Amino acid sequence: LESQGLVVHAAIGGQSLDLKNYPPAREGRLAVTYAAPPDTGVDLALTLRRGGAIRIALADADDGLPPVWAGERPVRPMASMPAPGGTWDGTIVRRMLTLPR
DSSP: OEESSEEEEEEETTEEOOOTTOHHHHTTBOOOOOOSOOTTOOOEEEEEESOOOEEEEEEEEEESOOTTOSSOOOOOOTTOOOOTTSOTTEEEEEEEEEEOO
16 A cells, blocks of 8 residues: 555454554555455455545455366376465466556
8 A cells, every 4th residue: 555644543353453653554555465354355454644535455365277267177196286385387367456446
């Protein structure tokens, strides 16, 4: 998240984030990783000081190809496993949103 104002308060799914020792919040930035969100989604509540547009970058990462793949899906050999530490052979979908003031 990028904004022109200070991020005073942030809560995800009703859980407040402690921003006291998070310097990017004072610059209008916030980065959060949320693992295994529910199918119903997650609420993000923000309180910002000073107005202006807010840019939010969202990304969803998953191992392997999505089930909507139109072509034939490659099958991982039984003697191998996904790369550790990330989605090296997966799918990442990204979207940028700009919320006006």
